[in-house]
Amino acid sequence: MNIRCIVFDVGWTLVDETEAHRHRMGHLLKACDPGAGLTVDRLMEMYEESASEHHGDPLMPLLDRLGVSRERRNEFPYGKSMERVYPDASPALQILKKNFKLGVLANQSPGLPGRIGQYGWDGLFDFVIGSGDVGLKKPQKEIYELAEKTSGCRPSEILMVGDRLDNDIAPAKTAGWRTARILRGIHRRKKPEGSGEVPDMEAESLDQLARMLIAFSQEKGSREQPGKGAYDAVADYNREGVAAQYDADRGRWKIGPLEAIGRRLAITPSWTVSVLDVGCGTGLWLDAQSRHYEGKPVRWVGLDPSPGMLAVARGKVAGVELVEGRAERLPFDEASFDVLVSNFAFHHFADKAAAIAEMARVLKPGGTIRLVNMDPWSQPGWAVYIAFPGTRDMDMERFWPVDRITDEFKRHGLASTADVTRTVTPTPVTEILAEAEQRKCSQLLILDAAAFERGISALRKEIADGANRVVQSEFALLTLTAIRK
DSSP states (O other): OOOOEEEEOOBTTTEEOHHHHHHHHHHHHHTSOGGGOOOHHHHHHHHHHHHHHOSSOTHHHHHHHHTOOGGGGGGSOOOGGGOEEOTTHHHHHHHHHTTSEEEEEEOOOSOHHHHHHHTTOTTTOSEEEEHHHHTOOTTOHHHHHHHHHHHTSOGGGEEEEESOIIIIIHHHHHTTOEEEEEOOSTTTTOOOSSGGGOOSEEESSHHHHHHHHHHHHHHHHHHTSTTOOSBOSSOOTTSTTHHHHTHHHHTTOOOOOOHHHHHHHHHSTTSOEEEEEETOTTSHHHHHHHHHTTTSOEEEEEEESOHHHHHHHHTTOSSEEEEEOBTTBOOSOTTOEEEEEEESOGGGOSSHHHHHHHHHHHEEEEEEEEEEEEOGGGOTTOHHHHHSTTHHHHHHHHSOOHHHHHHHHHHTTEEEEEEEEEEEEEEEHHHHHHHHHHTOSHHHHSBOHHHHHHHHHHHHHHHHTTOOOEEEEEEEEEEEEEEEO
16 A cells, blocks of 8 residues: 555544434434433434434435435524534644644535634644635545545545545545544444445544654565565564464464265265365365264365465374475376365465366366465454554455456356455454464464564564554455356
8 A cells, every 4th residue: 555645524533423323412402202202312322323324314204214304404403503523633633744634525615624723723734725715515426536536646546535435435436545544422332334335444533643644664674675574475483482382363264064065965975075275275165164074985185385374284284195286386286186175275375267177177077166365355453463563454455355366267167156254353452463473374474573563562662652452353254165067
């Protein structure tokens, strides 16, 4: 991510609109049925529910829910004078100004440049574009084109920062910009409706976002110096101690029987079903499946390029063929396997197109390939990405988008379906630090020592300062099934 210019929304991003909207809800309360037992606090809750369920102005669906005519909208004025600058806004802007161009792009009433000055931000912004001043409004593409032209930067060099998926994230992505979502205000619980609304990064505050961007800027500088890259392309699982510690947490995973194996056994009960695990690592999956299907006619084969990982596997699983090799050149004959799997390994393959071609080549007619991995595009709020700025950009280079994977399987005559399941887990910063210090995931294995230590130091400082923050850590699990007819 090569960012030169950061463009900010205003409401719920730089400016807290809570009291202004409470003022509006106070007027709305007078129009409601007195017998409904409503309060301003309850109306604010309903207002936020409306924002989480609908795009556009959340007031209109709320009026419908309350049985109040939309024509009475003007009876419920917004308390503009009650807006307040977020405490973290000015410090974050001061920090970011040292490294980036700054701009404002917001749907606001006329006179926004003057109000920016009243907020104490004279000289901080290179440009200020308000809808009421230019006769355009978000999400119109023309207002984004105006901001891009004014910035003097290429689309990929601009980062849009805002709270709304419909007005900030989606149109900025369409314009080719990078995007960051601030999770505060009444729109914070709105879920993306498709990949076009998934931001490149998320933060719970401007302070957090500023730390992420500054750290990434520093990492980018180090990557541009020959011999001082912030990361290597492939995690080294032969590194001393890594293979031995790999199962420390993964050993607790619950691995159920793969139904594709059971179906194949049912179709050909007298034949041996051949199963290949591509990137088998320490043999966790093979061990679990061979136990599930113990006594069944199954040939189990695992392939991995790491001798260290295979050594651990050999001490764990029995009756399994373990082969040292690479996915891009499978040492097997055509149509050798009924079922192929690859669990959390696809991003490690140096030539992913070749790996898919090879998996398709060795798959029997009617056979199944199942690929499981995480999906960086659907989990911008993963704790690792938040704590170690730049790791998500690394992953977006190492991983393939879901559509690209399915298209590649289609090229080789396989029909595929993909499912992405997203979960959010409240995770204390103390737990994030404890996990990170063990450096078990590939994102941290490939991060250079300096970048890793910056992230660890930042977490330790936050804890030492008495912070008890809980991160809503996102994780998106991709399960892709491809079948040869």
